[in-house]
Amino acid sequence: MKIEITYPEPPRVSRWFELLRKVARWIFGFALVIAPGINILLGGKPWSLVVLWAMWTTWNVLLSPDIVEFNPISQIVKSLIHIVILLGLIDVLLAPGWASFVIPIVAAAALVAALIFFLTDVRQHQHNMMPLIWLTLYSSIAFLVVFFAEISMDWPMIALGVVAWTLIGVGIVAFHKYLRIEFAKRFHWK
Amino acid sequence: MNEHRGTMSTNTASIAGHKEREKRRRKKATATAPELYMNTLAESERHTVDAYFQRLAQYIDLPKSQHEDMERDFIKALQYYESTGVTIEEATERMALHKLGGFYAHPPLRWYSLDSAAKIYPMSMGYRRMSMFRLAVYLKEQIVPELLQIALTFTIKRFPSFATTLKRGFFWHYLDSTKRRFVIEPESGHPCKPLIIHTSGSQSFRVQYYRNRISAEFFHVLTDARGGMVFLNTLTAEYLRLLGHDIPEGNGVFDIGAAPNECETRDEFRRFEQRRKGSGFRQGRALQMSGRLSRNRPCQVLHFELELPALLNYARSKNTTITGLMVALMFLACKFATEENRGDIRIQVPVNMRKFYDSRTIRNFAMYCGISLKLSEITTLEEILPEIDRQLTERSAQEVMEEMAVSAVNIVRSVRFLPLFIKRPVAAALHGFLGENAFTNTFSNIGAVDLPLQMAKHIEKFDFVLGSGTVNRAYCGIVSFAETAVLSVTKLTVNPSFEDKMYELLVGCGLSPKVSGSVLHED
Numbered sequence: 001m002k003i004e005i006t007y008p009e010p011p012r013v014s015r016w017f018e019l020l021r022k023v024a025r026w027i028f029g030f031a032l033v034i035a036p037g038i039n040i041l042l043g044g045k046p047w048s049l050v051v052l053w054a055m056w057t058t059w060n061v062l063l064s065p066d067i068v069e070f071n072p073i074s075q076i077v078k079s080l081i082h083i084v085i086l087l088g089l090i091d092v093l094l095a096p097g098w099a100s101f102v103i104p105i106v107a108a109a110a111l112v113a114a115l116i117f118f119l120t121d122v123r124q125h126q127h128n129m130m131p132l133i134w135l136t137l138y139s140s141i142a143f144l145v146v147f148f149a150e151i152s153m154d155w156p157m158i159a160l161g162v163v164a165w166t167l168i169g170v171g172i173v174a175f176h177k178y179l180r181i182e183f184a185k186r187f188h189w190k
Numbered sequence: 191m192n193e194h195r196g197t198m199s200t201n202t203a204s205i206a207g208h209k210e211r212e213k214r215r216r217k218k219a220t221a222t223a224p225e226l227y228m229n230t231l232a233e234s235e236r237h238t239v240d241a242y243f244q245r246l247a248q249y250i251d252l253p254k255s256q257h258e259d260m261e262r263d264f265i266k267a268l269q270y271y272e273s274t275g276v277t278i279e280e281a282t283e284r285m286a287l288h289k290l291g292g293f294y295a296h297p298p299l300r301w302y303s304l305d306s307a308a309k310i311y312p313m314s315m316g317y318r319r320m321s322m323f324r325l326a327v328y329l330k331e332q333i334v335p336e337l338l339q340i341a342l343t344f345t346i347k348r349f350p351s352f353a354t355t356l357k358r359g360f361f362w363h364y365l366d367s368t369k370r371r372f373v374i375e376p377e378s379g380h381p382c383k384p385l386i387i388h389t390s391g392s393q394s395f396r397v398q399y400y401r402n403r404i405s406a407e408f409f410h411v412l413t414d415a416r417g418g419m420v421f422l423n424t425l426t427a428e429y430l431r432l433l434g435h436d437i438p439e440g441n442g443v444f445d446i447g448a449a450p451n452e453c454e455t456r457d458e459f460r461r462f463e464q465r466r467k468g469s470g471f472r473q474g475r476a477l478q479m480s481g482r483l484s485r486n487r488p489c490q491v492l493h494f495e496l497e498l499p500a501l502l503n504y505a506r507s508k509n510t511t512i513t514g515l516m517v518a519l520m521f522l523a524c525k526f527a528t529e530e531n532r533g534d535i536r537i538q539v540p541v542n543m544r545k546f547y548d549s550r551t552i553r554n555f556a557m558y559c560g561i562s563l564k565l566s567e568i569t570t571l572e573e574i575l576p577e578i579d580r581q582l583t584e585r586s587a588q589e590v591m592e593e594m595a596v597s598a599v600n601i602v603r604s605v606r607f608l609p610l611f612i613k614r615p616v617a618a619a620l621h622g623f624l625g626e627n628a629f630t631n632t633f634s635n636i637g638a639v640d641l642p643l644q645m646a647k648h649i650e651k652f653d654f655v656l657g658s659g660t661v662n663r664a665y666c667g668i669v670s671f672a673e674t675a676v677l678s679v680t681k682l683t684v685n686p687s688f689e690d691k692m693y694e695l696l697v698g699c700g701l702s703p704k705v706s707g708s709v710l711h712e713d
Contacts, residue, residue, distance in 0.1 A: 001693045003492065007708035008400060010379035013486070021317075067315060068358045070388035124253065127298075127355075127366060128390055185301045189361045189606040 024063050028055045050089050057082040069128065072117045077131040080110040100146075104156035107139055111163055126178060130186055133179075136171070139164035223258060227265045235278045239268070242282050249290040256371045260294070263339045263371070267432075270336040276434070284432050285340055289446060293347030298367040302351050306459035306595075306602045307554040308411045312356055312363040313614045314621035318487070320384035322657030323415060323667070325422045326405040328650040333399040334433070339374050341429035342397055346372045348446045349421055351455045351553060352412055356387050356394055360609055365394070365411065374399060380708055381491050382657035382680070385409055397425065402650070404429070407657075410554065415636045415654060415667075416542055417552030420444060427645055437645045451550070458547065458555040462592065462599045473560055473628040476536035479527040479663040481685025484712055488658040492689055492707035494677040494696060495651070498670050504699050508571070513539065513635045514579045516668060516677065517561055518571055519695045521578070524630050525568045527663070527687035536562040538629040539586065542636075543595065546588045557594045559585035560629065571695075626661040639671040646672065653678050664688050677703070684712050 032052065039048035061079050084103055091099030114132050118125045143161030146153055171179065224243040228236050246264060250257050264285065271281035304312070311321045346353050353372065354365035368391040377400035387394055387409065394409040406422045413421070424444040427437040439445040505515040517537055524535045540558045549555055561581045568574055584590070605613055639652050653676040656665035665680040679689050696703050 001690060001705055004704070004706040005709055006401075006403075006493070006706040007380065007491070008377055009709065010486075010711045015485075018318075018485075064317070065388070067317065067388055068312060068356050068363065071390050121253075124390055127357075127368070181299065181301075185357070185364055185366065186359045187361065188303050188359060188364060190303050 071128045073114045074131040076114045077135045104160040108160040136167045251295045266336040267340045289344040291347050298369045300367040302365040305457040305554045306598045311410045313617035321410040322382040324381045324407040324655040326653045329402045337432040345425045381655045414554045414556045441640050441642050453550045456551050458551045462595045476630045477530050477533040480529040481683030486711045488680045490681045490710045492679045494703035496675045498675045518578050523691035526691040535630045536560045538632040540634045541586045557591045626659050632665045634667045636669050
C-alpha cells in the first residue's frame with residue numbers, strides 16, 4: 001500500500017509536562033499509601049491528612065489545570081480555597097489557634113487580587129465574573145457566621161467583611177443586569 | 191548682529207526641520223495599519239479605501255488589539271486583490287462591509303445550554319483528550335489564506351452557536367457567546383488535535399488550510415457532522431464568492447446575509463422529553479484490536495479514495511448499501527487485526543436523526559447503533575453481509591433510535607439537579623464503559639454532499655475524519671461527493687494490520703483505492 005503524504009510534517013511535541021504529571025502521579029500515589037501508614041504506625045497527630053491535602057492541592061492547582069475556564073480570577077479563587085482548607089487542617093490538626101486570624105488576611109488579599117485582575121479589563125473579565133462572585137459570597141458568609149455566632153472578631157475578618165460587602169453592593173448597582181443573565185446561565189438545569 | 195541673526199534663523203530653521211521630521215517619524219510610528227497601507231496607494235484609490243476603513247470601524251466594537259488585527263486582515267485581502275489585478279472598487283465590493291452585519295458591534299448576550307447528546311463531551315474530556323471531528327474540502331486551486339480569513343469573518347455571524355466559548359455552570363456546561371476575531375490557521379500536525387478551550391473567549395472549532403484544502407475541526411459540543419458540513423460549505427461558498435465566483439445559497443449553503451433562525455440552534459432532543467419508555471444503552475464489552483496505543487492521538491490519518499460509481503455498483507451487486515459493505519469489510523479487517531480468539535466485535539454506526547424528523551438544526555441530532563458479530567461468526571464477506579444488513583436495518587430503525595434518544599433525555603433529566611462536580615467523574619467513567627469499551631471501531635457515513643452546481647465545479651472532493659478516543663485503535667468515516675468517495679481511517683496504534691487488511695479487501699472488491707494521508711507520528 002503506497003501512501004501519498006498530504007499533510008504537513010507534524011512538529012515535535014514537548015512532553016515534559018506529561019512526564020511531570022506521570023512522575024507526580026506515581027509519587028503522590030506512593031505517598032497516599034505510605035504517609036497514612038507511617039502516621040498510623042507512629043501514632044501522634046494526624047499529620048498525614050495535611051500531607052495528603054497538600055499533595056492534592058499541588059496536583060489540582062499546578063499539575064491538573066482546568067480544561068474549561070482557566071483564567072487568572074478562577075485560578076486565584078481555586079488556589080485560595082485549597083490553601084484555606086490546608087491552613088484550616090494545619091490549625092485543627094497540628095498547631096491550633098492562629099487560623100482565624102490568618103485565613104481572613106489570605107482571603108482578603110485574594111479577593112483584592114481577583115478584583116484588581118477584574119478591573120484591568122472589565123469588558124473581558126465580565127465573562128469570568130462567576131469565580132469572583134463565589135469568592136465574594138464565601139467571604140461575606142464567613143463574616144456573617146463570625147458576626148452572628150459571636151466569635152471574637154479580629155481586624156482581618158472585619159476587613160474581609162467590609163471588602164466583601166462593599167463588593168456585593170457595588171456589584172449589584174453596577175452589574176445588576178449582567179448578574180441576572182450570569183446567574184441564569186450558571187444555574188440552568190435544562 | 192545680522193550675522194548673529196542669520197545664524198539664529200538657520201538654527202531656528204534647523205530646529206523646526208528637526209521638529210517636523212520628529213513629528214513625521216512619530217506620526218509614522220503611531221500611524222494605524224490602514225494609514226500606512228493608504229500611503230502606498232494612488233490618490234484616487236486612497237479616498238475609496240479611507241471611506242472603507244472608516245465604515246469598517248463602525249462595524250467593529252472589539253478590544254483594540256482585535257480591532258487592529260481585523261483591519262490588518264482586510265488590508266492583507268486588499269493587497270492580495272491588488273496583486274492579482276482586481277481594482278480597489280471591485281475588491282471593496284466583494285468584501286462589502288454589510289456582510290459583517292452587527293455581529294462584531296453587538297455585545298455577546300446569547301448563550302446555549304448543551305443538547306442532550308453534547309452534555310457528555312465536556313464531562314468526559316481530559317487533558318489531551320477531546321471528542322473532535324473534522325471535515326475537509328479540497329478545491330481545484332490553492333487556498334488564498336487572506337481571503338479565507340475574510341470568508342470566516344463574514345460567515346461566523348450566521349452560526350451564532352459556533353461563535354461561543356464553553357463554560358462551566360453549576361449543573362451543566364453551556365456555550366457562552368463570544369465576540370472576537372475568529373482566526374484561520376495553517377495546518378500543522380495531525381487532524382483533530384484537542385482545542386485549547388480554557389482561555390477567555392476561546393473557540394470550540396478551528397478552520398485550517400493546507401495547499402488546496404480547507405478543513406474545519408469541531409469539538410462535538412457544537413455540532414455533529416451534518417451541522418459541520420453546513421458550516422464548511424457556507425464558508426467555502428463565501429470564500430469562492432470573494433474569489434469572484436457567483437455562488438448561490440441553498441443545497442446546504444446558508445445565506446450569510448440572513449438572520450440566524452431559532453430552529454437552526456434548537457435542541458432537537460427536547461422533542462423526546464414527554465415520552466416515557468427508553469432503552470438502548472446496555473451493551474457489554476467489545477473486543478479491541480491489537481497494537482500498542484500511541485501517545486500521539488491520532489498517530490496517523492489515512493484516506494482511501496474510491497470511485498463512487500464502482501463502489502455503488504459493487505454494493506448493489508451484493509444487495510447491500512455502502513454502509514453495509516463498509517461495515518462488513520471492517521469486521522473482516524478488525525478480525526484480522528486482533529489477537530483475541532473469542533468475544534464480540536462491535537462497530538458503532540452513528541445514525542442521523544434528521545432522516546426521521548423534519549429538522550434544520552445545526553447542533554447535535556444523531557444517535558448510534560451497534561452492529562455486533564461474534565469473532566467465530568466472521569468468515570467471508572458473502573456470509574456476514576446478510577446478518578450485517580439485518581442488524582443495520584433493525585437497529586437503526588426509527589423506533590429503536592427514538593427509544594435510545596428517550597433514554598438519553600431521561601438520563602439527562604434524572605441527574606439534572608446534581609452539581610457538575612459530582613456528575614463529572616461519574617459521567618467520565620460511564621462514557622468509557624458505554625462508549626469506548628463497548629465498541630471495537632466506529633464507522634460514520636455522512637453520505638453524499640450536495641452543493642449548488644456553480645460551487646461544485648470548483649471542488650474536487652471532501653473528507654471526513656473522526657477524532658480519536660482512548661481505547662479503540664481505529665475510527666472510520668466516509669463521505670462522497672460527485673464521483674469520489676473518501677474513506678478516512680483515524681489510527682491510535684502504529685500497528686498497520688487494520689488498514690492493510692482494509693486495503694487488501696477493497697482491492698479484492700475491485701475498487702483499487704488511492705491512498706493518501708499523514709506520516710506515522712510516533713516518538
